[in-house]
Amino acid sequence: MRLKSLYYGTFLAMVTILSLSFLAFHAISDRMQTMTIDPIFDRADEVQLEGGRAALQTGGAKGLKDYMAGLDRIFNGSHYLLDAHGTDMVTGINRAALLPPAPATKSRIQSHGHSIITHRSQDGLYWFAADGRVPRPHIWTFLPYYFLVIGATGMLCWLAAVGVVSPIHRIASTIAAFGQGDLSVRVQTKRQDEIGQLGRSFNQMAERLERLIVSERRLLGDISHELRSPLARLKFAVKLARTSSDAKAALDRIERDVDRLTSLVADIVEITFVEGDPALQGAAMVRVADIIDEVVGDCNVEAEIRGCRIEVTGQVASTVLGNRELLRRAVENVVRNAIRYSPEKTAIRVSVTEKERDAIIEVRDEGPGVPEDALTRIFDPFFRVEEARAATGGGSGLGLSIAKRAVQLHLGTIAAENVYPGLRVQITLPRVMGPLLH
Numbered sequence: 001m002r003l004k005s006l007y008y009g010t011f012l013a014m015v016t017i018l019s020l021s022f023l024a025f026h027a028i029s030d031r032m033q034t035m036t037i038d039p040i041f042d043r044a045d046e047v048q049l050e051g052g053r054a055a056l057q058t059g060g061a062k063g064l065k066d067y068m069a070g071l072d073r074i075f076n077g078s079h080y081l082l083d084a085h086g087t088d089m090v091t092g093i094n095r096a097a098l099l100p101p102a103p104a105t106k107s108r109i110q111s112h113g114h115s116i117i118t119h120r121s122q123d124g125l126y127w128f129a130a131d132g133r134v135p136r137p138h139i140w141t142f143l144p145y146y147f148l149v150i151g152a153t154g155m156l157c158w159l160a161a162v163g164v165v166s167p168i169h170r171i172a173s174t175i176a177a178f179g180q181g182d183l184s185v186r187v188q189t190k191r192q193d194e195i196g197q198l199g200r201s202f203n204q205m206a207e208r209l210e211r212l213i214v215s216e217r218r219l220l221g222d223i224s225h226e227l228r229s230p231l232a233r234l235k236f237a238v239k240l241a242r243t244s245s246d247a248k249a250a251l252d253r254i255e256r257d258v259d260r261l262t263s264l265v266a267d268i269v270e271i272t273f274v275e276g277d278p279a280l281q282g283a284a285m286v287r288v289a290d291i292i293d294e295v296v297g298d299c300n301v302e303a304e305i306r307g308c309r310i311e312v313t314g315q316v317a318s319t320v321l322g323n324r325e326l327l328r329r330a331v332e333n334v335v336r337n338a339i340r341y342s343p344e345k346t347a348i349r350v351s352v353t354e355k356e357r358d359a360i361i362e363v364r365d366e367g368p369g370v371p372e373d374a375l376t377r378i379f380d381p382f383f384r385v386e387e388a389r390a391a392t393g394g395g396s397g398l399g400l401s402i403a404k405r406a407v408q409l410h411l412g413t414i415a416a417e418n419v420y421p422g423l424r425v426q427i428t429l430p431r432v433m434g435p436l437l438h
């Protein structure tokens, strides 16, 4: 489809609007002239007529002739006082041809470079007539001005069209580049108007999409990387099972790797589930205390096996809006980590507090903590610190990234810090405030 440029459309619209307003103003000024200026001229004609009549009465034909000669000199034309039939009161010449047909009592006509004005006295006895030459300006006298005005107006209209359309063009080409796969392009704009707003909205959208696509790509890369080693081990174990005499040991190894793959796939399904619910469909009021109770209830057995105990402190009635299951899994991942990385027979402390508009869940253990430079990276998919990686029975490194995604989905934050001994993980979630709370 051929693109119909907005430039020409906007330019034409502006020229049309300007031309129409010019015509409208012209009509208005014509109307103003007939309503306000013409009556003044009429009265001036009447003054001259009465002046002529007075000159005739006081000075006779001679007096009138002098008076008219005075007018001729001042106004540059021929002025006459005629009787009711059009006879010149000075020369006796019939000038009825100048008078308008009855019943008109005045006229103002321009023809062949002459301006003929006639005005009848109130009593109908006299006519005042003036025949002046109207200087007709040469066409070139005004034409340059017209061209100048048309040129300047056209130029301004074009500039206005460019001012509106160019930024739209730029935004369109940025969007096209983004569509072609260049995720880093952004609209450069400082405008505060709707066009600027459009650019900024696109930038926000692009920002979110880029983050999502990049994290998705990274996750996919990580997943395939993580799948590769258990698969390679499986292949090796199968070969071993075929050839070695101890088939049972090889099968055990196969089973372990299959279990590991199964839990890895379960985690991946979970992480995509969290991602797939960006609008938090099915959001409900969730009491933080309920989640804690549930998680602690589930994890107690696990803790007891390691001789640890879970202590819960803080009794707040905070409620958050969100997906109960996602929140539960987020907290559970953190608590399970605390149990897994705690030394035996130590305590895991879980507390819930409120601070301004937030509910804060803290999980603290007495384990080795995490190297300072890894404190933020433990929330990345598949990240595990070296010891955890080396240890047998470690997880896949997805737990905290699942928790982070779930918490961020609820507009909350999650962070970890070393507390010597141990690690403290803090989840902050915005509380539901005010009348919504029942």
Ligand SMILES: Nc1ncnc2c1ncn2[C@@H]1O[C@H](COP(=O)(O)OP(=O)(O)OP(=O)(O)O)[C@@H](O)[C@H]1O
Pocket: 267, 333, 337, 338, 339, 341, 365, 367, 368, 369, 370, 378, 379, 383, 384, 385, 386, 388, 389, 394, 395, 396, 397, 398, 399, 400, 401, 423
């Ligand atoms: N409480 C903790 N104490 C010490 N290190 C921790 C603690 N919690 C997490 N980590 C470190 O952060 C890493 C990432 O944790 P994450 O929960 O994402 O993965 P994981 O526990 O190894 O596996 P998964 O949770 O998927 O079974 C862990 O491997 C561990 O090295």
Ligand SMILES: [Mg+2]
Pocket: 333, 336, 337, 395, 398, 399, 400
């Ligand atoms: Mg974990």
